[in-house]
Amino acid sequence: MVHLKQPQLSGLARNPAAPTGMLVRLAAHTAGRHGLPMREGQLPDAVVEALLIHGRGEAAIRLPARRLSRAMRRRIAEHPDPSIRDARADFVRSMVAGGVGLGVDALVETYGRPPAELAADPDPSVRAAIARDWHDRPPAVQEMLLDDPDPDVRAAATRAEHPGIPDEFHEHCLADPAVQANIADRLPLTTAQFDRLLATGDTSVLHAVAGNPYLTAAMVARLQDSEDASVRVAVAYSRHTTPENRDRLLARVAAEHAAGSIDAEVALHWSPYRPAWLRDAPLAERLTYLNCPHAVFRRTLAESADLPEEAWKRLDDDPDVSVRYAAALRPDTPAEVLLRLIREHGDPSACRPRLVEHPGFPRQELRGLVDEPDPRVRLLALEDPQLPATELSRLGESEETYLRAAVARHPHVSAALLDRLLADPDPDVVDHAAANPALPTARMDRIAAEAGI
DSSP: OOOSSOHHHHHHHHOTTOOHHHHHHHTTSHHHHHHGGGSSSOOOHHHHHHHHHHHHHHHHHTOOGGGSOHHHHHHHHTOSOHHHHTHHHHHHHHHHHTTOOOOHHHHHHHHOSOHHHHTTOSSHHHHHHHHHHOTTOOHHHHHHHHTOSSHHHHHHHHSSSSSOOOGGGHHHHHTOTTTHHHHTTTSOOOHHHHHHHHHTOOHHHHHHHHTOTTOOHHHHHHHTTOSOHHHHHHHHTSTTSOHHHHHHHHHHHHHHHHTTOHHHHHHHHTOOOOOGGGGGSOHHHHHGGGGOSSHHHHHHHTTOSOOOHHHHHHHHTOSSHHHHHHHHTSTTOOHHHHHHHHHHHOOOTTSSSOGGGSTTSOGGGGGGGGGOSSHHHHGGGGGOTTOOHHHHHHHTTOSOHHHHHHHHHOTTOOHHHHHHHTTOSSHHHHHHHHHOTTSOHHHHHHHHHHTTO
16 A cells, blocks of 8 residues: 555565565665555565564554564564564454454464364354354354354354355244345245245345345235335346336336436446346347347346357447447457457456456557557556557656556566656555566665665
8 A cells, every 4th residue: 555655665665676675674664664564475584573673563463474484473472572462463353353354364363273163262253253254164164153142143154155055044044134134135935935034124135135036926026016226126137027017117217316316326226136047048038138228138148158140249339338348258259349349448447357358359459559549548558568668658648647657567667767757746656666676776775765764
C-alpha cells in the first residue's frame, strides 16, 4: 500500500531489486516500514531485526510466520519485550474475537495447534474462525461444526458452498435460523421446507429461496407476485417461467426502477441471480434465446462451447457489450473479433481471463493501440513488454493517473522516465516508479539520502 506522504520510500521498500542494506535503511523510516511488509517472499533476517528495532510491536503485527526465517520466528517468540513478543498473537486474537478472517495459517501460528484441534476449542470465536477460514476441512469436522451449540459457529460453517452439507444434515440445517439464509439457495427443498422458509418472514431467507435452482414450477409460481423486486427478478430468470411472464415481471421491475426505486435498481443490476440452468439445456433450446430481449440470457448462452458458427457471429455483433465479451472468451474466437472488441471497448478488469491474454489475440497489434483515443484502450499497449521508449514516454504524459501508474510499472521503462515519474503529483504513480526493479541502484541511494536515512 502506498504511503501518501512519502511514496518514494514505500515504493522503494517493495522494489525486488533493492539490496538488503537499502531495506535495512528503509526500516528506520515510517514510510519504509509501510512498504516492507508488502514485499514478496521471505524477508532477510537483518531487515526483520531492523523492523523490530524501529517499528517494535506495530512491525511485528505485520510479520506473519511465512515471511520469516525459522531463526527470526524463534527470536520474536523469545523476545524480552512483550510488546514485540506478543504483538502478532494479540492482533490475531483480537481479529478472531471480532469475527475478522485472517486465514487458517494465522490461526495455527497464533494458537499453536492444528486446525482440527482448534475446531473443538472451548472458545466459540475460535471455532467460528476455523469454520470461516479452514476451507478444506474434512467431512467429520464439518459435521461437528454444523452441530455446534453456538449459532455463530454454525453460521460460519455454512457461509461458503464448500465443504458442503451432508444429506443427513439438510433438514436440521434448513430448520436452523442461524444458517437458513446461507443454505436456502443451494439445497433441494420439499414443499414443507419451502413453506417454513417463507413463513420466517426473513428477507435474506426469502432472497436465498428465490435463487434456489431446485425450485419446482409450483414454488416459482408462488413467488411471482412478491412485492420484493429481487424475488421477481429471480422468478423471471427461472427455467419454469414462460417468456410472456418473464417479460411482464422484468417490465414491472424496470418501471419501478424508472420511478426511482433503489430496490428495483439493485434487483436489475446488482442481484446475484442468473439463469445458470440455461448452460445445461439442450442446444436446440439454448439457441431459442439468441433473440431473447434480455441480455442476461444471451450472455449465458454465450458461455456455451458448442454453438454453430452462425450463432457465434450473432453473439459477436450483439448490441450488449457484456454479451460480446462473454462470447469472445471461447477458445477459437477469431483474432479480428478480439481486436475489434478491444479497440471499441477496452478490456475491463472484471473480465477474466482478459482478452489480451486470449491465445488468439494478435499481440503484435498491441503497439498500434498507443494512438487510440480511448485511454482504456491505450492502456493495453502497455501489455507489450518491449514497448519502445518513445511510446512509453508519450503514455507517461497522459492525464489519466492509471495510465501513468501503468507506465511506472512497465519492465522496459527507462531510468530517465522513471526519474520523471518519481516526481509525479500522484503518490500512486510515484510509489510504482520507486518499486520498479529497473530503477538504478544509484537512484535508490539518492532517494534514501534525500529522506535522511
